[in-house]
Amino acid sequence: MSTTPTEDKIIELLGKGDKRALNLLYENYSNSLYGVILKITINEEIAQDALQETFVKVWKNASKYDASKAKLFTWLFRIARNTAIDKLRSFNNRFHKEVQIETSDVYILPTSNFNQDVMDIKEHVGKLEEKYQIVLDALFFQGMTQQEASEELDIPLGTIKSRLKIGLRELRKVYHP
Numbered sequence: 749m750s751t752t753p754t755e756d757k758i759i760e761l762l763g764k765g766d767k768r769a770l771n772l773l774y775e776n777y778s779n780s781l782y783g784v785i786l787k788i789t790i791n792e793e794i795a796q797d798a799l800q801e802t803f804v805k806v807w808k809n810a811s812k813y814d815a816s817k818a819k820l821f822t823w824l825f826r827i828a829r830n831t832a833i834d835k836l837r838s839f840n841n842r843f844h845k846e847v848q849i850e851t852s853d854v855y856i857l858p859t860s861n862f863n864q865d866v867m868d869i870k871e872h873v874g875k876l877e878e879k880y881q882i883v884l885d886a887l888f889f890q891g892m893t894q895q896e897a898s899e900e901l902d903i904p905l906g907t908i909k910s911r912l913k914i915g916l917r918e919l920r921k922v923y924h925p
Contacts, residue, residue, distance in 0.1 A: 755820045762810040770807060777821065778803075781828040788832040791839070798835040802828045817899065826896070833891060872922050873915075880915035883908055 751759070754776055761769035781802060786795040805827050813823055873884050886897040887908075894912070898905040 751815070751820070759813070759815055759820060762813060765810065769810070770803060773806065773824070774803065777824055780821070781824060784825060784828050785832040788829065789836050789839075794835050794839055795832070798828070798832045801835070802831045805831060817902075826900075869919075872919060875922075876915055876918055880911050880918065883911040884915045884919075887912060 754772065758769050758772045758776070761772065778799065782795060782799050785798045785802070786792065789795045789798060802824075806824060809827070813820070818826075870889070873881055876884070882901060883897060883903075886892045886901060887894065892900060894905060894908050897903070898908045901908070903911075
């Protein structure tokens with residue numbers, strides 16, 4: 749992968765834990781990352797929060813960056829995207845909780861209509877072999893795509909797909925013995 753001299757300098761500074769890397773990152777990537785984040789959140793205040801949190805995460809995880817796995821911008825993009833999604837979910841959860849507090853007695857579902865086993869899905873996933881747990885967690889609980897999980901977990905895409913298929917088959921046995 750070819751890099752620019754600026755990227756090389758940023759990568760070098762990040763590797764050394766030199767705070768000048770943050771200034772260079774902000775100068776060179778903040779506008780692009782903000783655009784990505786704003787497109788996801790559609791809210792300037794949340795987007796600004798997410799951008800700031802993105803740079804904090806980048807700094808804290810600088811030692812995890814591996815230039816042989818992804819270009820610098822791709823790595824930054826993933827962090828920004830995931831942070832924006834997390835912020836949006838958090839905002840939406842708070843908003844819905846606030847609304848539900850006022851209207852909680854409007855419609856009550858009887859719990860007998862729910863399959864109690866399904867309510868414990870994380871518990872059942874936790875009983876699978878670890879290699880299947882990791883893949884299911886990444887795809888379903890962290891919201892990654894198969895490609896993202898492959899890159900993040902450093903597992904070939906074909907293996908991700910196989911483990912997903914087998915993991916789901918094993919879970920199916922719990923719910924449909």
